[in-house]
Amino acid sequence: MIPSIPTSRQFRTIYACYVALFFVYLVLPLAVVTLFSFNNSMFPSLPWKGLTLDWYFGTTEPRLGVFHDTALLSGIWISFKIAIGTTILSLSVATCNAFLFERETFFAKNFLYVMMLVPLVVPGVILGVSILIFSSNVANTVEDLWGYDIESLRPGLLLVVLGQFAFITTISTLVISARLRKFDLSLEEAALNLGATRLSAIWTVTMPFLKPALVGAAIVSFLMSFENFNTTLMLVGSEAPLTIAMFDRLREGSTPVINAVSTLLMLASALLAVIAIFVQRKKPEQ
Amino acid sequence: MQPDKNKLALFLLLTPLLVWLLLLIVIPHLDMMLISLQERVAAREYRTSFSNYIEFFSEPLYINTFIRTAVMSILATLLTLLIAFPVSYYIAKMMKGQSKQILFLLCLIPFWVSELVRTYGWMILLRESGVISSLLQSLSLVNGPIEMLYNDVAIMVGLIYGSMLFMIVPLVTTLDSLDDSLIEAGYDLGGSHWNVLREVIIPHATPGITSGCIVVFMLSLGNYLTPVLLGGKDSLWFTEQIYTQFITRFNWEQGAALGMLLLLLSSLIVWLGLKLSGQSFRKVMS
Structure with a gap:
């Protein structure tokens, strides 16, 4: 079943149709969401009542558009803050992890590597619940002992960031490690021979090489968060x-209005995806 | 390089990893296990017992939901594999050059869109006043609206849709690395399509199949959004029970026990999958 092996015309047509049908299945739900964000009706359903931009720009209830819906706008802002925090945190730890697993040898390295992968196979709900239990326990203990309530350990922004960081770091680590593995160590040695300190060699030679992976990992972290x-x-x-x-x-x-937010989200994600692909593609010429 | 400096570097790189794994993964899960073994005797007074686990085994609702979630997740995984395999094969082996890249990128689209938006798209398509129901009516294939939401098929459609990407990517990657001449050799030696598929293609794709299946299974088992939104009130998904215990009933001890059971189930099935396909966790995940 490869092009160089003769197959019946009928078989090839059916196969191509199947693949085409599959892509319809992939696109259909997203297309419907976008389409109904322009429908001039109170409900996201048929019949089609003509085009409107009210769900984006409408200023009054009940036709409030996204850009004037304060609840949704503040949701976007909160998500944005969380995503920035998670990205910075996970990128820093992931970079350390990549250097640790690619460059160093130490006791129990294999075991720690497997442990590093574990967050990927813990269901998200369980991860959230376990962190909730632990942080509440710490907060309760501190309150019992010293009568002081650490509010940031109660459900809220900090815990959300930590919870997302807990599994996004694994993904970032894998992305950055894959690139660091391809790095030619003799480049760094050359920098050392030319009188650079170890840190400045890493900063001026290795980090620029890692940049595509860092940008890619940052975009993936941000979106996942x-x-x-x-x-x-x-x-x-x-x-x-x-x-x-x-x-x-x-x-x-x-x-x-939910369709309108979704459409904007899709646009933003698509934009980030294009940037990510562009950055990954453009390989430095050394 | 002096050994002291190396020790310092190792220490600095190891610290973030250990802090992350201990504080956000290991200790929270141990804490969850301890909480699940507690029984409330009086207000703020607990004793160690297995009562939460006994409660699980004596309450048919819990057990049924548990088994139902596992069976549906396994089914969703198998169906995803069945649907994705021909498509991945088509992309990896039947297409060449630019069009191959484009098709592959097209498959990634739903991943860049939030799970919530994807599920919402299916709600618009499937509900009583939805697109498919309206279309069928206007073609007068049915009289009156039909409700396609809030049943197991809807949940299944959503689960398969959401996890398709995690099957396609590993499959395309492994199939792509299979040399065409091996397939040709299979045919030259007189093999039928079926022989070649079974003796050459599938053995080569086993690592991809395994990692795809593990990730899809985990995503289905731990899913909350899709069953709740597409399955409605009677979706009976295990993560929903955990959520109810923690957030609605505030019975953390019982919720922790249910969480431990879900974790146990997922680890067991992942382990079985690895054993049956003879793969190692480390290789499959990275």
Whole structure:
């Protein structure tokens, strides 16, 4: 079943149709969401009542658009803050991890490497719940002993960031390690021979080489954090990030304003995806 | 390089890894295990017992949900593999050059979009006032609206859709590395399509199949959004029970026990999958 092996025309047609059908299946739900964000109706469903931009720019209830919906806007802002925090934190730790596993030899290295992979196979809900239990225990113990309530250890932004960081770091580590493995160590040695200190050699030679991986890992971390639901659900406090705010609206039934937010999210993700692909493709010429 | 300096570098690189793994993964899970073994005797007074686990085994609702979640997740994994394999093979072996790259990137689209948006798309398609129902009515294939949401098929469609990417990527990668001449040799030696598939292609793709299946299974088992939104009130998903115990009923001891059981189940099935396919966790995950 490869082009060089003769197969019947019928078989090839059916096969191609199957693949085409598969892509329809992939695109259909996303296309419907986008389409209905322009429907001039109170509900995201047929019949089609003509085009409108109210769900983006509408200023008054009940036709409130995204750009004037304060609840959704504050959700976006909260998600953005969380995603930035998670990205910075996970990128720093992941870079250390990559150097640790690619450059150093130490006791129990294999065991620690497997441990590093474990967060990927822990269900998100469980990860959230276990961190919730632990942080509450710490907070309760501190309160019992010293009568002081550490509010940041109660459900809220900090816990959400930590929960997402806990598994996103693994993914970033894998991305950065893969690139560091391809690095030619003699380049760094050349820098050392030319009189550079170890740190400045890493900073001026190795880090620029890692840049595509760092940017790629940053984009993936940011998106995974922005779109995370399972772990966030368990750790969220009174400030609801966008996914939680949207989830609540979906359950109650909402106007197509949700379609408009979704369309904007898709656009933003697509933009980031294009940047990520572009950065990964453009390999430095050394 | 002096050994002292090396020790310092190792120490500095090892610290973030250990802090991350201990504080966010190891200790929280141990804590969850300890909590699950506690029984509330009076207000703020606990004793160690297995009562939460006994409660699980004596309550049919818990056991049924548990088994149902596991079976549906396994089914979703197998269906995803069945649907994704021909598509991955088509991309990896039947396409060449630019069009191959483009098709592969097209497969990644849903991944860049939030799980919430994807699920919402299926809600718009499947619900009583939804697109498919309206289309069927306007073609007068059915009389009156039909509800396709809030049943097991809807959950299955959503689960498969959401995890498709995690099957396609490893499959395309492993199939791509299979040399065409090996397939040709299979045919030259007189093999039928089926022989070649079974003796050459599938053995070569086993690492990809294993890692795809493990990730898809984990994602389905730990999913919360898809069953809740597409399955409605009677979706009976195990993560929902955990959420109810923690957030609605505030019975953390019982919730922790359920969490431990879910973790145990997922580890067991991942381990079985690795054993049956003869793969190592380390190789499959990275």
